[in-house]
Amino acid sequence: MDAPVFAGLETVTDAASSTCSLDLTWSAATTACPGPITYSVYRSMTAGFTPGAQNLVRSGLAGTQVTDSSGLISGAEHYYIVRAKDGTTGNDDGNLDEVVGTPTGPVTLGTWTDDAGDTGAALLALDAPWSVDATGGNFGPKVYATGTYADNLCVGAVTPSLHLGSNAQLSFYSAYDIEDNWDKGEVQISSNGGGAWTRLEVGYPGTATNTSDACNLGLGDFFSGTDATFDQYSASLAAWAGQDVMIRWQFSSDAAENGTGWWIDDISITNVEVPGTCDTVTGAVFLDGFESGTTSNWSYTGP
Ligand SMILES: [Ca+2]
Ligand SMILES: [Ca+2]
Ligand SMILES: [Ca+2]
Structure with missing residues (x-):
């Protein structure tokens, strides 16, 4: 077997904090290869998107959860896919299991x-x-x-x-x-x-x-x-x-x-x-690779 066995992303939860933030969780993947397994997070404002370099927001994650607070827009739906990758073969599981989350401010x-x-x-x-x-x-x-x-x-x-x-x-x-x-x-x-x-x-x-x-x-x-x-x-x-x-x-x-x-x-x-509404954290966008690839689908409305 060349790719990890992985059930995909499970939950996306609004942190309801003053800066827009979503908490993602998934269950650990398994692999017949030596590993190690890492996880990549893809995000789009559009349902049914295809994961790729242009929408990769995190990679190399070892754990089964992550908080995304980079460039999120208050009150908007954000679609996520998480894939598991085997470190030996470089193959990922290829799932398309999408979970949507909407960040808001404190209630x-x-x-x-x-x-x-x-x-x-x-x-x-x-x-x-x-x-x-x-x-x-x-x-x-x-x-x-x-x-x-x-x-x-x-x-x-x-x-x-x-x-x-x-x-x-x-x-x-x-x-x-x-x-x-x-x-x-x-x-x-x-x-x-x-x-x-x-x-x-x-x-x-x-x-x-x-x-x-x-x-x-x-x-x-x-x-x-x-x-x-x-x-x-x-x-x-x-x-x-x-x-x-x-x-x-x-x-x-x-x-x-x-x-x-x-x-x-x-x-x-x-x-x-x-x-309430939350503030978009703009500085961290660059940590996630958004300086490259297609950014024409992104907009930002300031408070
Ligand atoms: Ca009366
Ligand atoms: Ca009557
Ligand atoms: Ca009235």
């Missing part, structure tokens, strides 16, 4: 807000007939609304995935005109990317005594009935500390009768972890 806690697009973008993903109405909002004019709804609907308005710190708190404003007792609105949370949803207790203002709604939300307290003026509702998200979550406003109607809908605005989630 800070911030408040995530969505006012349906009055400031910044409206970020909820909406199942029709949920939409952003240009008028009728709480503090500002824009608002998430179902409008007058159809029968047998089970439709959600969902936040992007958010990484929670400890003791996060959800609050939002809502008004509603939902067929009392029969149709329902419920606020839910998922910690597995939307695969399963758990009801959040937000201080529901109404009660439903029927179970024939399309989402089958069950009996109990919901947004059900009518209150045409906005009030604030809230729930603790402390039980989901450290997790990636999505929040959903789930609307459920039954087979007859309807109202003018459900309005959601001025959503706020405290203690969401927000990755």
Whole structure:
């Protein structure tokens, strides 16, 4: 056998430090040749790249991990391949196993807000007939609304995935005109990317005594009935500390009768972890051979 047996690069982890840095790990290769085995690290900003001298950033490594902090760009995806080389034959294993990493700065806690697009973008993903109405909002004019709804609907308005710190708190404003007792609105949370949803207790203002709604939300307290003026509702998200979550406003109607809908605005989630930006270490680029080869695919945006 001329080449080492090597499973390739395994992990690329963001160091989340003030200077952009990624930690790479792999498991040791084996070889029938005398060795010694060393490892070479290749990096590209493009997926599916071909390892070669022009993208070799480290070589001759004896260990099974390395920290790369040379010329990394904050928030950008960097693609890596690691190959094992036998010192006797000079052959490497030739793998193309690519792992991607994105360097960021230290994580800070911030408040995530969505006012349906009055400031910044409206970020909820909406199942029709949920939409952003240009008028009728709480503090500002824009608002998430179902409008007058159809029968047998089970439709959600969902936040992007958010990484929670400890003791996060959800609050939002809502008004509603939902067929009392029969149709329902419920606020839910998922910690597995939307695969399963758990009801959040937000201080529901109404009660439903029927179970024939399309989402089958069950009996109990919901947004059900009518209150045409906005009030604030809230729930603790402390039980989901450290997790990636999505929040959903789930609307459920039954087979007859309807109202003018459900309005959601001025959503706020405290203690969401927000990755900061990191600084590119430029001086070390030259240690990695970037002074030669093709550099036309590289750009650098300063802070
Ligand atoms: Ca608004
Ligand atoms: Ca009210
Ligand atoms: Ca109904």
